[in-house]
Amino acid sequence: MPVSTSPQGTPIWRLRTTRSQWLGYLGWLAGACLFLLCWKVISDNTMWVFVEDAGRQGGDLISRMLPPQWAYAHRLWKPMWDTLNIATLGTLLGIAMAFPVAFLAARNTTPHPLVRSAALVIIVASRSINSLIWAMLLVTILGPGVLAGIIAIALRSIGFIGKLLYEAIEEIHPTPVEAISATGAGRMQVMSYGVLPQVMPAFAGISVYRWDINIRESTVLGLVGAGGIGLQLNAAINSLAWNQVSVIFVMIFVTVLASEWISARVRHAII
Amino acid sequence: MTRQAEAREGQWRRLPMIENPRLRWGLVVGLAVYLVLALASVEVNWARVAEGASRGLNFIAAFAQPDFVSRRGDIIDGILESLTMTVTSTVIGVALSIPVGLGAARNIAPWPIYYLCRGIITVSRTFQEIIIAILFVVMFGFGPLAGMITLAFATIGFMAKLLAEDIEDLDWRQVEAVRATGASWWQTMNHAVQPQVMPRLIGLSMYRLDINFRESAVIGIVGAGGIGATLNTSISRYEYDTSAAILLIIIAIVLLCEYSSSHIRRWTQ
Numbered sequence: 001m002p003v004s005t006s007p008q009g010t011p012i013w014r015l016r017t018t019r020s021q022w023l024g025y026l027g028w029l030a031g032a033c034l035f036l037l038c039w040k041v042i043s044d045n046t047m048w049v050f051v052e053d054a055g056r057q058g059g060d061l062i063s064r065m066l067p068p069q070w071a072y073a074h075r076l077w078k079p080m081w082d083t084l085n086i087a088t089l090g091t092l093l094g095i096a097m098a099f100p101v102a103f104l105a106a107r108n109t110t111p112h113p114l115v116r117s118a119a120l121v122i123i124v125a126s127r128s129i130n131s132l133i134w135a136m137l138l139v140t141i142l143g144p145g146v147l148a149g150i151i152a153i154a155l156r157s158i159g160f161i162g163k164l165l166y167e168a169i170e171e172i173h174p175t176p177v178e179a180i181s182a183t184g185a186g187r188m189q190v191m192s193y194g195v196l197p198q199v200m201p202a203f204a205g206i207s208v209y210r211w212d213i214n215i216r217e218s219t220v221l222g223l224v225g226a227g228g229i230g231l232q233l234n235a236a237i238n239s240l241a242w243n244q245v246s247v248i249f250v251m252i253f254v255t256v257l258a259s260e261w262i263s264a265r266v267r268h269a270i271i
Numbered sequence: 272m273t274r275q276a277e278a279r280e281g282q283w284r285r286l287p288m289i290e291n292p293r294l295r296w297g298l299v300v301g302l303a304v305y306l307v308l309a310l311a312s313v314e315v316n317w318a319r320v321a322e323g324a325s326r327g328l329n330f331i332a333a334f335a336q337p338d339f340v341s342r343r344g345d346i347i348d349g350i351l352e353s354l355t356m357t358v359t360s361t362v363i364g365v366a367l368s369i370p371v372g373l374g375a376a377r378n379i380a381p382w383p384i385y386y387l388c389r390g391i392i393t394v395s396r397t398f399q400e401i402i403i404a405i406l407f408v409v410m411f412g413f414g415p416l417a418g419m420i421t422l423a424f425a426t427i428g429f430m431a432k433l434l435a436e437d438i439e440d441l442d443w444r445q446v447e448a449v450r451a452t453g454a455s456w457w458q459t460m461n462h463a464v465q466p467q468v469m470p471r472l473i474g475l476s477m478y479r480l481d482i483n484f485r486e487s488a489v490i491g492i493v494g495a496g497g498i499g500a501t502l503n504t505s506i507s508r509y510e511y512d513t514s515a516a517i518l519l520i521i522i523a524i525v526l527l528c529e530y531s532s533s534h535i536r537r538w539t540q
Contacts, residue, residue, distance in 0.1 A: 035358060035359060035362050037355075038354075038355035038358040038359045039359050041352070041355045041415075042356065042359060042415045042416055042419055045352065045414050045496070046411075046412075046414050047413075047414065050411060050412030051411050051412065051416060054411050057409060057410045061409055081312065082312070085309045085312065085313060088305075088309065089309055089310070089313070124522065124525075125522055128521055128522040128525040128526070129485075129521065129522070130485055130486065130488065130489045132401065132489045132492065133488065133489060133518070136503065136506050137330065137506060137514070140323070140507070140509070141324075141326050141327040142319070142320050142323050142327075143316055143320065143323055145314065145315065146313050146314065147313060147315045200288060216397070216399060219399065219402075220399045220401050220402060223401060233402075237405060249398070249402075252397070252398065252402075253394075253397050253398075256397045257393070257397065
């Protein structure tokens with residue numbers, strides 16, 4: 001019972017024992033020290049002269065961005081179409097690759113524990129590396145263009161879809177699976193009639209969710225040369241045409257909000 | 272013939288996923304048309320792809336023997352900078368996301384504050400970290416400070432949205448009970464709201480720490496500090512063995528983060 005005794009000898013209830021309270025303080029102290037240490041490293045690597053006029057720079061930036069050069073927008077439809085294609089085709093390709101990986105990674109459907117760990121390694125590697133890094137690699141391998149973007153998005157999606165899907169597969173009810181196997185169904189038939197119908201709604205929801213994220217990510221892939229509206233963004237920034245940059249920002253903002261709305265509607269309809 | 276009659280003759284078919292046949296076939300046709308249009312508009316320079324194929328093989332081979340040594344100094348500096356950016360930006364971002372999250376919860380915030388906070392969240396969530404990093408690099412100059420502010424800003428959108436949803440879902444009876452004792456607004460927050468959302472807040476902060484590290488590896492591309500600059504240089508110089516080493520380090524740290532954060536989450540709940 002975490003109590004201390006008052007000088008008069010009456011027990012006083014407290015939330016924590018003295019020991020755990022001190023440990024808590026010590027934890028906070030260690031956290032604060034870590035934060036201050038990290039802050040010192042950052043501040044040593046910062047040119048504070050530049051930071052001092054940040055407000056002026058920011059104001060300058062905004063004044064250059066406004067008013068947006070709306071006439072520029074008509075040159076953005078093709079890049080925007082490319083961006084949507086990168087996201088959608090990338091998601092489809094990612095789904096196609098993530099689907100078998102998820103079945104190999106789920107504890108109840110994997111053929112062998114070794115296969116399972118290999119599938120988990122694929123999922124972790126794909127999840128840890130941002131799509132922009134994948135795009136950087138693929139641009140040097142495949143050359144700049146939409147194809148590199150599509151594959152980068154697909155490679156990044158494997159981990160995300162694979163992880164959520166294999167967790168969904170592990171949570172299915174075993175009874176339908178047992179019922180189907182009791183009829184003498186083969187391995188693939190059990191998968192198709194016992195497992196698949198149970199995970200299909202989750203799978204569709206995950207895919208749409210990932211598509212929504214991919215739209216967001218594909219808007220910046222062009223910064224490293226992988227096609228889409230990011231290319232125009234990069235060009236506009238490099239030529240310091242900030243009033244074109246603001247048009248691109250508005251386009252990205254509207255597209256992302258629209259895709260988020262669609263994905264929320266679809267997920268709502270499925271679940 | 273009905274499905275039952277067909278089933279009796281051994282012609283059973285499972286139910287389609289989408290019941291309305293018009294919607295089903297409409298979706299299939301729409302998808303097919305879209306695929307044709309989209310694939311037709313993808314231009315691929317196959318000669319360039321064939322040329323790069325050997326480089327792809329080189330890259331895969333580099334994973335078999337990553338080179339940690341020859342750029343050791345750059346890698347260590349980059350990783351340390353990434354880690355410090357991660358820690359500071361998570362702490363600052365979480366601290367700032369708490370007021371924004373409170374303001375974005377419909378059940379405790381008045382309308383004007385609600386819309387303001389929702390606006391902040393939407394802007395921060397819509398734009399990728401790297402776009403925000405470009406703007407902050409222009410404002411604050413090259414270096415980790417711009418990266419830290421970028422990540423903190425992105426953290427605000429992420430954390431505040433989830434925190435606001437959590438507050439909107441909280442058990443309102445406890446709030447009423449505390450209010451009935453005559454508690455002020457601060458006391459209500461501290462004794463009724465905070466204990467209910469704290470475990471999830473800690474879990475989310477851990478998750479965000481992990482995301483911030485992954486993102487810090489990217490924003491270096493536009494000059495906002497961290498390992499990204501080193502990685503970018505090594506890739507554009509075709510030093511794939513160094514890139515492979517950096518990627519392996521990133522994967523290892525992310526794994527470590529995930530493993531420890533799942534432990535911490537289990538411990539707080």
